[in-house]
Amino acid sequence: MVELLDEIEQRNSWPQTGAEAALRDGQAAASQWMSRTNRPDGTERIEGTATLRFSPGQHAACIHVPFFPPFEQVPRVTCHLLEDRPVRLRVTSTQPYGTRVEAKRTSATNDEEVVVVGYLAVTDITQSKVA
Numbered sequence: 001m002v003e004l005l006d007e008i009e010q011r012n013s014w015p016q017t018g019a020e021a022a023l024r025d026g027q028a029a030a031s032q033w034m035s036r037t038n039r040p041d042g043t044e045r046i047e048g049t050a051t052l053r054f055s056p057g058q059h060a061a062c063i064h065v066p067f068f069p070p071f072e073q074v075p076r077v078t079c080h081l082l083e084d085r086p087v088r089l090r091v092t093s094t095q096p097y098g099t100r101v102e103a104k105r106t107s108a109t110n111d112e113e114v115v116v117v118g119y120l121a122v123t124d125i126t127q128s129k130v131a
Contacts, residue, residue, distance in 0.1 A: 032065075042126040044071065047119065049082065052103055054113040062092075063101045063117060070097040075121040082116040089117060 034048030050063045067075070077091050077099045086107040093100040101117060 034065075038125060042124055043122050044075075044125045046075075046121045050101075050117050050119065052115050052117055054103075054105065054115070056112050057110045058105075060102065060104045063103070064098060065101065065119060065121075066098040067096065067121060070095075071121070071123045072096065072125070073123050075099075075123040077119060077121045079117055079119040082118050085113070085115045087113075087115050094121075 032050045034046055036046045038044050052061055052063055074096055077094050079089050079101050088104050088106050090102045092102045
């Protein structure tokens with residue numbers, strides 16, 4: 001029980017950039033990490049990381065990030081690389097139940113590569129309750 005309380009206390013002390021903290025603490029070794037919060041400013045946020053693996057010779061890949069339970073409306077989604085890699089990211093589709101991020105290598109390489117993508121999905125919960 002004490003270990004569980006220590007873990008909860010550590011999670012509550014994560015900085016606002018939880019994706020970067022997860023990478024620093026080695027949690028991004030998992031294929032996906034996410035945290036969902038309702039903020040005092042009236043927004044609901046999901047932030048996290050997803051690991052993307054390029055096979056040798058592979059130029060493009062996609063990540064599908066589920067939101068469960070789904071948001072009440074389509075969120076605004078941003079994404080970024082947590083490490084300096086020759087990869088370009090683009091959010092190609094977003095729905096209340098998830099988002100799709102496309103990743104393309106910007107340099108020609110035949111090597112296998114692993115990249116960690118940080119993402120943030122935000123929606124205004126005060127607007128969805130008024131509508």
